[in-house]
Amino acid sequence: MxxxxxxxxxxxxxxxxxxxxxxxxxxxxxxxxxxxxxxxxxxxxxxxxxxxxxxxxxxxxxxxxxxxxxxxxxxxxxxxxxxxxxxxxxxxxxxxxxxxxxxxxxxxxxxxxxxxxxxxxxxxxxxxxxxxxxxxxxxxxxxxxxxxxxxxxxxxxxxxxxxxxxxxxxxxxxxxxxxxxxxxxxxxxxxxxxxxxxxxxxxxxxxxxxxxxxxxxxxxxxxxxxxxxxxxxxxxxxxxxxxxxxxxxxxxxxxxxxxxxxxxxxxxxxxxxxxxxxxxxxxxxxxxxxxxxxxxxxxxxxxxxxxxxxxxxxxxxxxxxxxxxxxxxxxxxxxxxxxxxxxxxxxxxxxxxxxxxxxxxxxxxxxxxxxxxxxxxxxxxxxxxxxxxxxxxxxxxxxxxxxxxxxxxxxxxxxxxxxxTRFTAAVCHALVALTLIGSVLMLRQDQLVGEARFAYGRANTARVEGATYRYQRELAASNEALKKLGSWGPWSPHHAYRASLIAHDLAALRYRLTRPDMERSLEQRGIPAATSWLPSYARAEQLLDRTLEEMKWHHLARIKRADVLQDRAKNLRAENPQGSEEADGLIDEAIQNLVEYIEGVPQAPRIRVVLARLEMNRNQVGAALYWLDAESALHDEMPELLRLARGKAALRIGCDAATFGRWIDYTTAPASPVEREDLRLAREAYTKKDLAVARRHALLHLSDDPRSSEALTIVHRVALDTKNPSIELRIQGDHAVARLKLLLAFEADFNQDAPMAATNVRLSRRKDPKLLDTIFLAARLAGRDRDDDAVIAALRDLLTAGVEKADLLRRCVEEGATFQPYLDRIRSL
Incomplete structure (x- = not known):
């Protein structure tokens, strides 16, 4: 034997x-x-x-x-x-x-x-x-x-x-x-x-x-x-x-x-x-x-x-x-x-x-x-x-x-x-047994995550082919695999994170399929309501919480959790366009989730980019720029990932109280005599009609010099020349035009060409109504024309947008005689 x-x-x-x-x-x-x-x-x-x-x-x-x-x-x-x-x-x-x-x-x-x-x-x-x-x-x-x-x-x-x-x-x-x-x-x-x-x-x-x-x-x-x-x-x-x-x-x-x-x-x-x-x-x-x-x-x-x-x-x-x-x-x-x-x-x-x-x-x-x-x-x-x-x-x-x-x-x-030795042999056998048990758990979880992943892939194939019933069956199979995963816990953080990616996509589908028109369409086909065979966002959050419980420095899980919270907030705002405190709370939770990571890992650039994006989505441009700042990133040479995000944020400067007045300051600061490499590369790429490269280098240049007229022009032209541009690209093009027109308005005002300045102000406000510096310039032009109602209306808009009264008074005083007659009225606003 x-x-x-x-x-x-x-x-x-x-x-x-x-x-x-x-x-x-x-x-x-x-x-x-x-x-x-x-x-x-x-x-x-x-x-x-x-x-x-x-x-x-x-x-x-x-x-x-x-x-x-x-x-x-x-x-x-x-x-x-x-x-x-x-x-x-x-x-x-x-x-x-x-x-x-x-x-x-x-x-x-x-x-x-x-x-x-x-x-x-x-x-x-x-x-x-x-x-x-x-x-x-x-x-x-x-x-x-x-x-x-x-x-x-x-x-x-x-x-x-x-x-x-x-x-x-x-x-x-x-x-x-x-x-x-x-x-x-x-x-x-x-x-x-x-x-x-x-x-x-x-x-x-x-x-x-x-x-x-x-x-x-x-x-x-x-x-x-x-x-x-x-x-x-x-x-x-x-x-x-x-x-x-x-x-x-x-x-x-x-x-x-x-x-x-x-x-x-x-x-x-x-x-x-x-x-x-x-x-x-x-x-x-x-x-x-x-x-x-x-x-x-x-x-x-x-x-x-x-x-x-x-x-x-x-x-x-x-x-x-x-x-x-x-x-x-x-x-x-x-x-x-x-x-x-x-x-x-x-x-x-x-x-x-x-x-x-x-x-x-x-x-x-x-x-x-x-x-x-x-x-x-x-x-x-x-x-x-x-x-x-x-x-x-x-x-x-x-x-x-x-x-x-x-x-x-x-x-x-x-x-x-x-x-x-019996004791030694017994301990070693116990270690092997524990290893085998852990291996079985890992393999089973790996299998279930794989089943969920490939069922979801087959569902996408069925959707492209127009096979509605097969599409529903595969999505349900993917969700069923995720349910089984819960019975094989505790999940490893890696399996939990991979499962959360699938759960997030399925939850987003569930939200779309639970709209009244989609529910009627499913009912006509004899398909049960999506709530019975697709997971909710809570399931994705549960998996991400499990990941972060084991690996609190898992930056991808932190980012995914912020994405889930942002999706939930967006859905709440879609249901209630007038605003939702719950949606604001979800965004605050997403930001706090990422700030906790930054406090422990300050050198994480991707987390900073996501933080900046969340801040800009709620029009907090100053906070976004803080997270993208080179000094706060603890590195002298800012990584391109941060510079690119900072270039996008540059197209939003002046839209919140924290960055109000920067364009006014730009007009008084001397221009840089050195042409940067990114601007040259952007110009060459646009000449060759390589629009994606031209846009990237233009944004990189804007991260260093937000007032660059040529870089703003390239961003605008790329948006115009791109076939079927994305919403983000169209918005960037509009913001670039708004800032170009604002710079032209400041130049015309400096040259005492009031009609041209007023025209450019109107064009700038049309492209970006939130650009506060444009509103202030409009108030300046109205003050010179002694249009009291227009001045007060513009200044009231600035205060409503969150500009501090003390900051506004300071800038009005710096303007000299233009706003002198309105200072008392500003204090009473």
């Missing part, structure tokens, strides 16, 4: 090693994507159980490793749990990342007991790269490849090959380890060399600098150990020499061959501190160190890195990573362990290194040449893994940790086994 269980476990473990890199079932980009997690559940868990049962009467080669896992993982989990109240769902990914390597180590230990089995394990790892290479090359270079697959499968495959650096994390150690297969002579050696090529090819097509450095480091370590420890064994030394020569030839070709210029320039970026990738990594490392210094002893808590990072992120790193990005790890595993685990995590890392060195040194000193060669290859693979661990995140991906964990188990199996 034990023999059968052992063979079963080894077969399942071998299949796992062979297929895990290619697993591309329905997947989303979690720390362990669902497809890989499913493969681990279906193959890895049964293999772990079968191997554990088959060797229960023998010594345990992983006994010391089990003690380390049994001590540190629960300790890290307990410390993390004590840092907060509620259900610590963030521990599920932590358990998966921490415990899955133990399952791989069990497979490696089973194969490491015999020399033949060790070669089989290395062969399976090398062969696993072949299908990944084939599918990856076909998808990258063959047009139309896999387009016949259903959308869900195609999306999943794109996820598998989307991050090329993850391929390098897996392939670099495999390629170095596969050199072990080439030490034999004859056909076996040729087969071994053949199996070495796919992993190295994967590193090459991944375009990963870390992968290339890892391969070089691994081969150098393998060669040094082989030549120093196997002087009387010719085969390994020949393999090492060939590998070194291949590296030298490749380096020489890259440095000389003209066609290799792209590779050469890519390689030189390793030493360029200003290269975007290097800036991102250095920024993340600095932020991680800041987090570690905040809690050096206990760390921030296991599984909490992504949640706690945003307040520490550098603005330049965030800009290069894209503002909608979130970071799961700092691209350096020792720093990640230190930040999350503090001193406990570093002790865990140190214990793991000590436990690794012992079996590896024993293998390198073995009397068996083949075991020594295996030790040399394993050391090279560990060196490659170490390089990637210093600049990438191999522990966060199952394929990245697969080979090192299997090698640890295989090396441990070459040493005398230790005694089995």
């Amino acid at each position: 034990d023999s059968l269980m052992r063979r079963t476990g080894m077969v399942l473990g071998g299949i796992l090693v062979l297929l895990l890199p290619l697993a591309f079932l329905p997947a989303f980009h979690e720390p362990f994507v669902a497809s890989k997690l499913l493969a681990i559940l279906v193959l890895g868990a049964p293999a772990y159980v079968a191997l554990g049962l088959s060797f229960r009467r023998e010594g345990d080669p992983l006994a010391t490793w089990r003690r380390v896992f049994a001590l540190f993982i629960p300790l890290l989990a307990i410390v993390s749990t004590l840092k907060e109240s509620g259900v610590p769902y963030h521990l599920a990914p932590f358990f998966i990342i921490a415990v899955v390597p133990l399952m791989f180590m069990e497979v490696g230990a089973a194969y490491g007991r015999e020399a033949k089995r060790r070669r089989q394990l290395v062969g399976l790892a090398a062969v696993s790269a072949v299908p990944v290479l084939i599918v990856g090359l076909m998808r990258r270079y063959v047009e139309g490849f896999l387009t016949s697959l259903p959308d869900r499968a195609d999306v999943a495959i794109a996820s598998t090959f989307g991050n090329s650096n993850e391929l390098a994390e897996f392939a670099a150690p495999v390629g170095v380890l596969a050199l072990f297969l080439a030490i034999k002579r004859g056909r076996t050696a040729r087969l071994g060399w053949t199996l070495c090529l796919p992993p190295f090819a994967l590193v090459l097509i991944s375009d990963s600098r870390a992968g290339a450095l890892a391969v070089v480091a691994g081969i150098v370590v393998f060669a040094v150990l082989t030549w120093s420890g196997l002087r009387k064994v010719r085969g390994p030394r020949v393999v090492a020499a060939i590998a070194l020569v291949a590296i030298l030839v490749a380096a020489l070709a890259v440095s000389i061959v003209p066609q290799a210029a792209p590779i050469r320039s890519r390689a030189t970026t390793v030493l360029q501190a200003g290269h975007p990738t290097n800036v991102v990594r250095l920024g993340l490392w600095e932020a991680t160190l800041e987090m570690w210094w905040d809690a050096p002893l206990l760390g921030i808590g296991a599984g909490r890195f992504e949640r706690e990072l945003p307040p520490h992120r550098d603005l330049e790193e965030w800009r290069l990573s894209l503002f909608q990005s979130s970071v799961e790890s700092p691209h350096q595993e020792p720093l990640w362990i230190a930040a999350e685990g503090g001193l406990i995590g570093l002790l865990f890392l140190g214990a793991a290194l000590v436990l690794l060195i012992g079996p590896l040194a024993r293998a390198l000193r073995s009397e068996d040449p083949e075991l020594r060669t295996f030790g040399c290859a394993a050391a090279g693979a560990f060196a490659a893994f170490g390089v990637t661990a210093l600049v990438r995140s191999p522990l966060h991906h199952p394929c990245g940790v697969l080979i090192p964990a299997c090698l640890i188990g295989a090396l441990a199996a070459t040493a005398p086994p230790g005694p089995r």
Whole structure:
């Protein structure tokens, strides 16, 4: 029976090693994507159980490793749990990342007991790269490849090959380890060399600098150990020499061959501190160190890195990573362990290194040449893994940790086994059980979110095709999947956020379908009322609240919550055009929701843009400009995202009390003698009729110089020349014209051309009735004509719009004799 269980476990473990890199079932980009997690559940868990049962009467080669896992993982989990109240769902990914390597180590230990089995394990790892290479090359270079697959499968495959650096994390150690297969002579050696090529090819097509450095480091370590420890064994030394020569030839070709210029320039970026990738990594490392210094002893808590990072992120790193990005790890595993685990995590890392060195040194000193060669290859693979661990995140991906964990188990199996301890084994089994439960929960939630997403996609297809009944069924199916998600809580913040995106769209549909005309149309078709098969906005808010409960710095969830509240406010105003206190309260809540984020993460530009948009929607232009101000953004060079929003806000200057009078001040301030680059680019783009680019650069220029007549003219002309312009573009065009006419009115007034000034004032007010500076200029012109009623009416309009009486009096006094007769009447208004 034990023999059968052992063979079963080894077969399942071998299949796992062979297929895990290619697993591309329905997947989303979690720390362990669902497809890989499913493969681990279906193959890895049964293999772990079968191997554990088959060797229960023998010594345990992983006994010391089990003690380390049994001590540190629960300790890290307990410390993390004590840092907060509620259900610590963030521990599920932590358990998966921490415990899955133990399952791989069990497979490696089973194969490491015999020399033949060790070669089989290395062969399976090398062969696993072949299908990944084939599918990856076909998808990258063959047009139309896999387009016949259903959308869900195609999306999943794109996820598998989307991050090329993850391929390098897996392939670099495999390629170095596969050199072990080439030490034999004859056909076996040729087969071994053949199996070495796919992993190295994967590193090459991944375009990963870390992968290339890892391969070089691994081969150098393998060669040094082989030549120093196997002087009387010719085969390994020949393999090492060939590998070194291949590296030298490749380096020489890259440095000389003209066609290799792209590779050469890519390689030189390793030493360029200003290269975007290097800036991102250095920024993340600095932020991680800041987090570690905040809690050096206990760390921030296991599984909490992504949640706690945003307040520490550098603005330049965030800009290069894209503002909608979130970071799961700092691209350096020792720093990640230190930040999350503090001193406990570093002790865990140190214990793991000590436990690794012992079996590896024993293998390198073995009397068996083949075991020594295996030790040399394993050391090279560990060196490659170490390089990637210093600049990438191999522990966060199952394929990245697969080979090192299997090698640890295989090396441990070459040493005398230790005694089995029931308590330690029980703790490890409990950890594996918790990991499996967490995996099932994550997979089920992933499945339900996927069902909701793809049902909604099918509904959109049915709508385009005019299939009304199928459209309704698919929408109802999407809502049903979201309902089922609630029974599988507590939801992870990632699943809750993705579900909230769908719930928000469905809630917006529900609002449109509950209008009287749409309800009658549905009733005529025999379709139930939308309230019975579509969710409300409350459901989307519930999911977003769950996201923010776990990750309060999830900026996309904050923005989405503001969007939901804004939609609700817009719907209330549509029902009551005269105004609604409840709608105003919802907008205030949306703004407060974002302000809370800014208070903790002041460098978040996208949040500032949304805040500015909300403020402008309620005509608080001064508040909008405050959030977009460079000084308040804590950065000298304002990101383009903020500058673009500030340019849009410039078209609203003068529409509220806070910005009243700025156009008057602009007319007295000297113009800038320097023509900015954005204005030149806007002019060139408009000449080429590239309207979108012209508008963007004109807005960027307006962010620096709101009174630029040429930039305002370009915005206006773009709105005129665009076919079927959006409402936003038409409004921007009108506002640009209003400000152009206001500038012309000021110029005409300065030249004492009162009729022309009055004409431009009327045109300006027609295009933007809320432009307060135009009203003040109209009052000035009326005052010169001694039209008392017009003056008082204009000044009363300014006070009604919220202009402070003291500010208005000050400006009237500055005007001199024009408003002198009206000062007492202004005070009495």
